[in-house]
Amino acid sequence: MREPPARRLAIAWLFLAPNFAGFLVFTAGPVVFSLWMAFTDWSLVRHNELSETPIRFIGFENFRRLLAGDESEFFWSAFYNTVYLMIGIPIGIAGSLLVALALNRPIGPRTFKRRGGAAALALVIGLVSGAGAWVVTHPGPAPSSAAEMEVVADLGITDADLETAWTLQRRKANATAGLFVMVGVVVALGLGTGVVFFRTLFYLPNLLAGVALFLLWKSLYKPSGGAINVAIDGPLNAVESLVSRTPPVLWHAFGMLVWLAGTVICLWLFVVAWRKWRDGDFTLGSIVGSSLAIFTLAAVALGIGYWTVQLPARALLPTGAEALGADELGAIRAALLDSEVELSPTDLEVAMAPFGDSARPEILIDAIAAVAPNGSDRARIESIVDEFTTPTFEGYAADGLDPPRWLVDETWAKPAIIIMGVWTAIGGANMLLYLAGLSNIPEELYEAASIDGAGPWRRFWNVTWPQLAPTTFFIVIMSTIGGLQGGFEQARAMTGGKYETETLTYYLYNLAFTDEFQLGLASAVAWVMFAMIFVMTVVNYRFGSRMVAE
Amino acid sequence: MTNATTTRMNAKAAAGRIALFVVLVGLSMSFLFPFLWQVAASLTTNADIDLVSRTFWPERIRWSNYLEVFDRVPLAKYFFNSVLIAGWVTILQVLTSAMAAYAFSRIEWPGREKVFLLYLATMMIPGAVLMTPNFAIVLKLGMYNSYSGLIIPAAFSAFGTFLLRQFMLTVPRSLDEAATLDGAGHWLTFWEVILPLTRPGLITLAIFAFIGNYSSFFWPLILIKDETLRTLPIGLLAFSDDYGTDIPLLMAASLLAMLPLVVLFVLLQKYLVRGIQLGAVKG
Numbered sequence: 001m002r003e004p005p006a007r008r009l010a011i012a013w014l015f016l017a018p019n020f021a022g023f024l025v026f027t028a029g030p031v032v033f034s035l036w037m038a039f040t041d042w043s044l045v046r047h048n049e050l051s052e053t054p055i056r057f058i059g060f061e062n063f064r065r066l067l068a069g070d071e072s073e074f075f076w077s078a079f080y081n082t083v084y085l086m087i088g089i090p091i092g093i094a095g096s097l098l099v100a101l102a103l104n105r106p107i108g109p110r111t112f113k114r115r116g117g118a119a120a121l122a123l124v125i126g127l128v129s130g131a132g133a134w135v136v137t138h139p140g141p142a143p144s145s146a147a148e149m150e151v152v153a154d155l156g157i158t159d160a161d162l163e164t165a166w167t168l169q170r171r172k173a174n175a176t177a178g179l180f181v182m183v184g185v186v187v188a189l190g191l192g193t194g195v196v197f198f199r200t201l202f203y204l205p206n207l208l209a210g211v212a213l214f215l216l217w218k219s220l221y222k223p224s225g226g227a228i229n230v231a232i233d234g235p236l237n238a239v240e241s242l243v244s245r246t247p248p249v250l251w252h253a254f255g256m257l258v259w260l261a262g263t264v265i266c267l268w269l270f271v272v273a274w275r276k277w278r279d280g281d282f283t284l285g286s287i288v289g290s291s292l293a294i295f296t297l298a299a300v301a302l303g304i305g306y307w308t309v310q311l312p313a314r315a316l317l318p319t320g321a322e323a324l325g326a327d328e329l330g331a332i333r334a335a336l337l338d339s340e341v342e343l344s345p346t347d348l349e350v351a352m353a354p355f356g357d358s359a360r361p362e363i364l365i366d367a368i369a370a371v372a373p374n375g376s377d378r379a380r381i382e383s384i385v386d387e388f389t390t391p392t393f394e395g396y397a398a399d400g401l402d403p404p405r406w407l408v409d410e411t412w413a414k415p416a417i418i419i420m421g422v423w424t425a426i427g428g429a430n431m432l433l434y435l436a437g438l439s440n441i442p443e444e445l446y447e448a449a450s451i452d453g454a455g456p457w458r459r460f461w462n463v464t465w466p467q468l469a470p471t472t473f474f475i476v477i478m479s480t481i482g483g484l485q486g487g488f489e490q491a492r493a494m495t496g497g498k499y500e501t502e503t504l505t506y507y508l509y510n511l512a513f514t515d516e517f518q519l520g521l522a523s524a525v526a527w528v529m530f531a532m533i534f535v536m537t538v539v540n541y542r543f544g545s546r547m548v549a550e
Numbered sequence: 551m552t553n554a555t556t557t558r559m560n561a562k563a564a565a566g567r568i569a570l571f572v573v574l575v576g577l578s579m580s581f582l583f584p585f586l587w588q589v590a591a592s593l594t595t596n597a598d599i600d601l602v603s604r605t606f607w608p609e610r611i612r613w614s615n616y617l618e619v620f621d622r623v624p625l626a627k628y629f630f631n632s633v634l635i636a637g638w639v640t641i642l643q644v645l646t647s648a649m650a651a652y653a654f655s656r657i658e659w660p661g662r663e664k665v666f667l668l669y670l671a672t673m674m675i676p677g678a679v680l681m682t683p684n685f686a687i688v689l690k691l692g693m694y695n696s697y698s699g700l701i702i703p704a705a706f707s708a709f710g711t712f713l714l715r716q717f718m719l720t721v722p723r724s725l726d727e728a729a730t731l732d733g734a735g736h737w738l739t740f741w742e743v744i745l746p747l748t749r750p751g752l753i754t755l756a757i758f759a760f761i762g763n764y765s766s767f768f769w770p771l772i773l774i775k776d777e778t779l780r781t782l783p784i785g786l787l788a789f790s791d792d793y794g795t796d797i798p799l800l801m802a803a804s805l806l807a808m809l810p811l812v813v814l815f816v817l818l819q820k821y822l823v824r825g826i827q828l829g830a831v832k833g
Contacts, residue, residue, distance in 0.1 A: 005659075011736050012659040019650035020665075022706025027672050030683035037682060099577075102570055171605040178607070182586075186578045190571065198574055200819065201581050207815050210765035211783040212804035215790050216588050219797050225600035227587050427581070485676050489767050493787060505678055512682050513772040519682045526678040533676055 037523035038062055044517030055520075062524035071521070075528075078507035081414065081500055086483040088418035090296045092425035093475055099426055100434035101464075103198055108191040119192030126184010134177035139169040199435075202427025209424050214493035217420045221406040221494075229403040236403055255304075262301020269294050324364065326357035328388040335384050336368070347371040361385050413499035417490050430475050437471035438464070477540050481533050504529055592616070592801040599797050615802045622793065625803060627778060628785035633810075635697065635781060636763040639704045643759045644752055647710030652740050654711065655718040656726060666715075669708045685772060695775045704763055710755045717751030718744060753821045761811060782807045 003011075013020075039062065042055045066075045109115045142162060143152055152162060189197040205213065220227045243251060324332070333352060336343055351371045355364060365385050369378045404412040445463045454462060487503030495501045497510070504525065512522030586606060591599060592615055594608035602608055619625055653659075654666050684703055693699035721744060729739045745752065767783045774780055780788065786807060790800055815822065 008657055009659045012653040012657040012662070015649045015653035015657070015736070015740070016665075019646040019706050019711060022646065022702075023669070023672075023708065025687065026684055026703045026706060027675075027680065027708060028668070030680045030687065031672065031675055033683040033686070034679050037686075102574060107567065107571055107574070167609065168601070168605065171601070171607040171609065175605045175607040182582070183575065183579070186575050186582070190575060190578070198578060200815075201578055204812070204815075205581065207761070207811055208808045211767060211786050212765075212807040215786060215800060215804050216584055218790075219591065219801065220584060220587065222603075225603055227583075227603040230603045423580075481676065485678055492767075492771070493790070508678055508681070509768070509772070512685070519686060523679075523682045526676070526682065529678050530676055537674075 034523045034526060037520050038527045039524075040520045042518075042520040044519060058520075062521050063528065065521065066524055066528060074502075074507060075525070077500070078502050078504045082484060082487060082503040082505075084414050085417060085421070085487050085503065086480070087295075087299050088421040088425070089479045089483050091299070091418075092422045093430060093472070093479065094296060095422060095426040096428070096430035096475075097434050097468075097472075099202060100431050100438060101460075103195040103202075103431075104435060104438045106194045108194055115192050115194070119188040122188040122191055123184055126181050126188065130177040130180035130184065133180050134173055137169070137176050138173035139166055142166040199427070199431075202431065204427070205424045206428030211489065211493045213424070214420075214490055217416075218407060218494045221416055223403070223405040223408060226406075228406070232403055258301060258304045262297055262304075265301075266294050266298050269297070324359045324361060324385075324388065329355065329357065329359060329364075332364075332385055332388050335387070336381070339380060339384060341377045341380050341384075342373050343368070343371065407495050408499060410500045413495055413501045417487070417494065417501060420490070430479070433471055433475060434468065437468045441467045473540070477537060480536055480540075484529060484533055484536075588801050588805055592798055592805050594798050596796050596798055612798070615798050616806070619799045619802045619806070622799060623785060623789050623803070624777070625785065625806065628780055628782045629806075631697075631779060632764050632782040635700045636760045636766075638701045639763045640756050640759040642701070642705035643707050643710050644756050646705060647707055647714050647755060648745060648748075648752065649740070650711045651714035651718050652736075652744060654715045656739075656744065657736070669711055673708050673712065681768070681772075688773065694773060695779065697779065699773050700770055700781070704759075704766075704769070707755075707759070710759065713755055714748065714751050717748040721747045750821060753818065757814065757818055757822050761814070764811065 039057055039059060040055050041058050041061075046053055065071045109118050143149060186197075221229075223229060329352065333348060336348060337345060348368065348371070351367045352359075352364070354367070365378070365382050368381050368385075372378065372381060404416075406412050406416040441464065445467070446459060449459045449463050485505055487501070488505040488509060491497045491501040491503060491506050492509075497506050502510070508522045508525045508529075511518045511525065587603070590602050590606050590608055593611045593613070594602050594615075595612065598609045654662060688694055688699045688703060693702065725743055725747070726739045729743050734742065765783055766781070770781045770784050771787075774784060777788075786800075786803060789803055793799060
């Protein structure tokens with residue numbers, strides 16, 4: 001360029017000016033501002049146009065309150081919820097990789113003509129089988145002739161019941177036919193477009209992720225009559241009937257076995273990782289891979305093990321606990337008075353009096369909790385009553401396994417959000433990044449491996465996985481950063497932050513933007529989050545730097 | 551290798567491909583089912599919703615839900631607000647980012663690398679850190695509860711600058727030198743040479759900006775008080791809080807809110823995919 005340097009500098013800054021002004025006011029400035037805020041007691045309730053109290057600089061007080069002071073209970077519980085929700089991340093990444101591997105190569109017929117033919121055929125088969133299914137399942141017109149109605153009346157079926165049954169059958173027939181046609185369409189699109197259709201479809205939830213999608217899932221998760229619980233009702237009933245016909249001890253053994261197997265596999269993975277470390281063979285691929293595998297396996301094994309061990313107990317619960325007798329009631333009374341629950345003896349007498357010398361535990365707990373000074377004592381009361389309650393196997397599986405109550409249940413709300421998150425993430429940006437990574441692997445590497453006699457399994461672990469290591473590394477870092485800040489929208493739209501779904505961002509939102517507008521304390525939360533992200537990224541890079549040697 | 555083993559291996563590979571295809575079709579159904587349910591649910595009555603969950607088929611198809619939802623909530627207004635805000639943010643973000651990217655990629659000036667590094671460094675800062683101070687700043691500037699409060703802070707993007715710089719670096723130097731020889735100044739070179747040549751990059755950034763702001767949630771949630779200024783996500787949430795038990799109408803509204811994004815995606819798919827792979831730095 002020919003203009004003098006001073007003029008060039010001026011022109012450059014003219015081009016930069018609009019963006020840089022915004023950058024200073026809304027990005028760089030706020031970072032500094034936020035750091036200052038974190039050390040003040042600024043709250044919009046106390047410091048506004050009406051009250052002229054100066055904002056005080058309070059040093060590390062905000063951080064002390066969060067980490068070890070009066071706010072620590074809420075902070076750490078939000079932290080726990082956030083980390084819990086991050087379980088979905090490795091599962092989602094593994095899913096993305098699998099889907100990317102499946103969609104990496106063209107599927108279906110190669111030539112344009114054949115693709116069209118196969119698609120048309122699939123479509124025709126779908127339509128024909130749909131029509132067939134409709135004819136087979138459709139109940140036809142409801143009985144209406146006098147003779148038919150007489151039979152119906154003899155069977156004791158009312159007109160309304162008849163109408164309901166027939167409508168339901170008709171709708172099921174329509175839906176079954178629709179399902180056949182749908183599968184036909186999906187197969188046709190898959191065969192016709194190669195991988196484009198699948199990639200687009202799997203990406204879709206990721207594109208739509210937001211309040212609208214979360215509200216859709218909230219409706220799907222409806223505890224009674226929601227689509228998900230209707231769908232799992234059948235499998236649950238099957239498990240239930242299996243449980244009711246097996247001695248509980250077998251189920252416990254099975255649960256323990258799953259648990260044990262999971263632990264052994266994890267230990268084995270650790271040993272493999274340690275050996276590699278010792279041999280100086282510890283590459284980025286193996287560290288990310290083994291930690292992902294260990295984490296996922298541990299989560300899955302613990303989950304299944306925990307659930308199976310609980311099964312008999314759950315099946316028992318509705319009627320399983322025997323009524324408490326006079327001895328137990330006396331012991332419970334003594335234990336309660338002895339405990340930290342601050343119940344006055346008279347209140348306790350009043351609460352327990354109606355039961356005489358026999359009581360059902362769950363009703364007793366309700367009665368005592370009603371007179372307890374504060375609600376949080378309920379858990380203690382429960383545990384004390386439980387101590388004296390002996391379960392019996394009489395009412396075994398009487399009421400059966402209830403499907404989870406998902407978003408309105410403290411145990412299941414987080415898993416519900418995780419399941420939705422994995423569903424969304426599988427086909428998202430991570431899949432696209434893996435597809436890009438896969439297309440960059442030189443074909444010669446696979447050829448060389450094949451010549452050496454490597455099967456698909458060996459080819460994956462010795463070629464694909466190490467070659468994808470930088471991609472995986474990047475995805476892991478970005479997902480961890482995203483995960484630590486995530487969960488707000490989901491919780492806000494689906495649970496309102498209740499049922500133990502308040503994440504760190506949600507906590508920050510509550511502090512800063514709801515009742516008290518505590519901007520200082522909220523900024524401190526943000527900086528603690530930043531510190532966590534920073535440490536994690538540094539740790540990741542430390543391990544990542546081994547990549548250079550690889 | 552004998553012929554028999556080759557045939558066996560081919561058969562095995564074919565079986566593997568078919569199995570893979572079946573798995574993919576099954577997976578596709580799990581991605582379709584929530585949306586199928588949503589369509590079915592949006593066409594029925596609240597009394598019928600549990601039966602729709604069992605049959606995926608409404609008793610009587612009620613298209614009128616899609617009209618009724620506009621009566622129940624100012625959905626058209628929400629749409630207008632969302633598109634207006636996302637549209638303005640997109641235009642401003644692309645323009646300011648392109649200009650800044652030009653300064654970072656086509657002009658030599660002292661301190662360029664340092665300023666660029668500053669931009670890169672702030673991309674590592676989590677969004678949570680910026681929320682509280684930006685809220686205070688917007689309050690101070692008098693932009694609370696207004697369109698400008700939603701548009702102005704989002705109009706500048708370090709990520710966009712970075713993305714467009716990468717695109718501009720791929721344009722050969724000789725082109726702007728030729729333009730200079732023809733007597734074009736920087737502004738003309740920027741408009742007539744660089745921008746047309748980086749069109750894919752501009753479109754990519756525009757899609758990101760539009761989608762991101764169309765479904766943006768946190769910022770409008772804390773900034774907007776008036777019902778008439780609500781964007782779609784906030785409006786939907788309010789609708790769910792107030793009428794959340796009327797699932798058919800809620801599903802109709804959600805479906806309508808999702809539709810523009812699906813259309814946009816189908817039209818501009820190749821840019822979006824390329825952008826995600828190129829500008830992978832976006833969190």
